[in-house]
Amino acid sequence: xxxxxxxxxxxxVPEGATVAFNCTYSNSASQSFFWYRQxxxxxxxxxxxxxxxxxEDGRFxxxxxxxxxxxxxxxxxxxxxxxxxxxxxxxxxxxxxxxxFGRGTSLIVHP
Amino acid sequence: NAGVTQTPKFQVLKTGQSMxxxxxxxxNHNSMYWYRQDPxxxxxxxxxxxxxxxxxxxxxxxxxxxxxxxxxxxxxxxxSAAPSQTxxxxxxxxxxxxNQPQHFGDGTRLSIL
Numbered sequence: 507x508x509x510x511x512x513x514x515x516x517x518x519v520p521e522g523a524t525v526a527f528n529c530t531y532s533n534s535a536s537q538s539f540f541w542y543r544q545x546x547x548x549x550x551x552x553x554x555x556x557x558x559x560x561x562e563d564g565r566f567x568x569x570x571x572x573x574x575x576x577x578x579x580x581x582x583x584x585x586x587x588x589x590x591x592x593x594x595x596x597x598x599x600x601x602x603x604x605x606x607f608g609r610g611t612s613l614i615v616h617p
Numbered sequence: 618n619a620g621v622t623q624t625p626k627f628q629v630l631k632t633g634q635s636m637x638x639x640x641x642x643x644x645n646h647n648s649m650y651w652y653r654q655d656p657x658x659x660x661x662x663x664x665x666x667x668x669x670x671x672x673x674x675x676x677x678x679x680x681x682x683x684x685x686x687x688x689x690x691x692x693x694x695x696x697s698a699a700p701s702q703t704x705x706x707x708x709x710x711x712x713x714x715x716n717q718p719q720h721f722g723d724g725t726r727l728s729i730l
Contacts, residue, residue, distance in 0.1 A: 519683075
């Protein structure tokens with residue numbers, strides 16, 4: 507079982523829709539969680555960190571469920587510019603903090 | 618605000634040639650990383666340096682070497698390039714704490730013929 511798993515999609519949604527992605531992780535000792543956004547042929551960029559109590563940044567909401575070992579990303583009122591691949595990142599302590607990336611979920615927002 | 622700078626941005630090599638990819642960060646980060654990204658495979662860690670003076674293997678280190686030249690710079694070397702090393706290479710840096718995110722360079726697109 508891969509350490510961090512994501513549904514690759516693509517999720518194909520109309521503008522204005524609400525869409526949610528989940529990401530599961532296998533190591534219960536995982537400590538830090540992030541969502542990154544990656545546009546085609548570009549570098550990953552931090553979208554938001556994920557905090558235990560959940561957190562919101564504008565149209566984006568991130569949640570952490572430690573009991574079930576998953577994190578989620580909710581995007582409200584989708585824009586065409588939200589089309590990208592969303593990468594889940596989990597960091598587990600153990601000498602050095604090495605982040606593990608999921609393979610990403612592709613989102614396509616259409617008019 | 619340069620952040621993480623990678624050079625070159627594009628390179629074409631012949632099988633067997635050697636090459637060094639350069640990476641520098643100006644954020645005073647302790648940790649630096651090299652990843653490769655292939656279609657359908659996601660980001661895979663090649664090598665990392667948790668702090669100046671240390672380097673460790675990641676998931677896919679074979680065929681690569683690294684040098685942490687100083688706190689700012691972390692280079693990746695292909696001694697004898699192979700077609701299987703055709704990929705997009707990303708360098709990243711972060712503070713040496715689990716709750717700190719990574720910052721990425723804009724990548725090097727490497728083709729090996």
